[in-house]
Amino acid sequence: MKKVLVLFLTICLGIILGACGSSETAKNSEDTKKVDTNENKKSDSEKENENVQEDENLKGKDVYTNNKLNIDGTVGPMKYTIKSIQLKEMQPKNEQTASLLGVKVGDTVNAVTIEMSGENTSDDDVNFYLGQATIVTNTKEQLEPEMLISKHIEGEYLGKVKNEGANVYILKKSSVQDLKSIEIRIDAPTNNDFEPLGKEVKHTIKVNH
Numbered sequence: 001m002k003k004v005l006v007l008f009l010t011i012c013l014g015i016i017l018g019a020c021g022s023s024e025t026a027k028n029s030e031d032t033k034k035v036d037t038n039e040n041k042k043s044d045s046e047k048e049n050e051n052v053q054e055d056e057n058l059k060g061k062d063v064y065t066n067n068k069l070n071i072d073g074t075v076g077p078m079k080y081t082i083k084s085i086q087l088k089e090m091q092p093k094n095e096q097t098a099s100l101l102g103v104k105v106g107d108t109v110n111a112v113t114i115e116m117s118g119e120n121t122s123d124d125d126v127n128f129y130l131g132q133a134t135i136v137t138n139t140k141e142q143l144e145p146e147m148l149i150s151k152h153i154e155g156e157y158l159g160k161v162k163n164e165g166a167n168v169y170i171l172k173k174s175s176v177q178d179l180k181s182i183e184i185r186i187d188a189p190t191n192n193d194f195e196p197l198g199k200e201v202k203h204t205i206k207v208n209h
Contacts, residue, residue: 051063056093056094057092057093057094057096057097058090058091058092058093058097059090059091059093060088060089060090060091061088061089061090062086062087062088063087063088063089063176063177063208064085064086064087064176064179064207064208065084065085065086065087066084066085066086066207067083067084068084069082069083069084069085069205070082070083071203071205073201073203075128075188075189075197075198075199075201076126076188076189076196076197076198077120077121077122077124077126077189077197078118078119078120078121078126078128078157078189078197078198079118079119079121080116080117080118080119080128080130080186080201081116081117081118082114082115082116082184082203082205083115083116083117084113084114084115085112085113085114085115085182085205085207086112086113087110087111087112087176087179087207087208088110088111088112088113088176089108089109089110089111089175089176090108090109090110090111091106091107091108091109092105092106092107092109093105093106100148100149101170102170108175109170110170110171110174110175110176111168111169111170111171111176112135112143112168112169112171112176112179112182113166113167113168113169114133114135114166114167114169114184114205115151115164115165115166116130116133116153116164116165116166116167117130117153117162117163117164117165118130118153118157118162118163118164119157119160119161119162119163120157120159120160120161120162121160122159122160123159123160124159124191124192125156125157125158125159125191125192126156126157126189126190126191126197127155127156127157127189127190127191127192127194128155128157128186128189128190129153129155129186129187130153130155130163130165130167130186131145131147131150131152131153131154131155131165131167132144132145132155132186132187133145133167133184133185133186134184134185135169135182135183135184135185136182136183136185137171137174137179137181137182137183138178138179138180138181138182139171139173139174139178139179140173140174141171141172141173141174143169143170143171143172144169145167145168145169146168146169146170149168150165150166150167150168151165151166151168152165153165153166153167176208177208179207179208180206180207180208180209181204181205181206181207182204182205182207183202183203183204183205184201184202184203184204184205185200185201185202186200186201186202187200187201188200188201
């Protein structure tokens with residue numbers, strides 16, 4: 001059991017920490033192109049290596065990252081921020097990791113990581129489950145977070161506290177390369193009697209642009 005938990009942690013860190021690195025996207029845009037010189041020009045292979053992470057269990061490639069998303073909002077007594085989003089392609093390198101992800105060794109797993117935080121502005125206890133947010137993609141997939149490889153976001157706010165973490169979603173029928181927009185939906189916060197304290201939260205995030 002301990003070995004399995006270590007494996008879970010390794011995969012989680014490999015996914016999540018990649019999302020907290022550079023704020024640059026893996027795709028080139030007109031705004032980020034620089035004049036080629038002998039000093040600052042990088043080869044395609046060098047650029048490729050900058051976006052790849054690898055350990056004994058998993059190889060990952062960043063396809064798109066936006067660490068300056070910072071979508072802020074308020075619903076009832078809750079403030080929230082959708083901080084960043086990352087699209088990643090991963091290949092498990094051993095049977096244990098492949099089994100955890102539900103694929104074969106060497107298969108490509110397409111993952112979306114969304115980092116969020118919530119803050120209760122009330123003295124009352126509030127439930128607000130960012131860690132259970134659903135996403136709907138332009139490729140017609142509706143996905144729930146993969147709890148074992150997400151960075152847990154506590155849903156109970158006992159007074160004026162702040163919770164944060166990251167959700168990881170695994171695409172089942174499409175590739176992160178095909179994504180153009182992702183709608184995130186979060187249930188309204190509730191009180192201890194599970195009465196809603198506002199409306200459902202919805203935001204659309206544009207990616208791969």
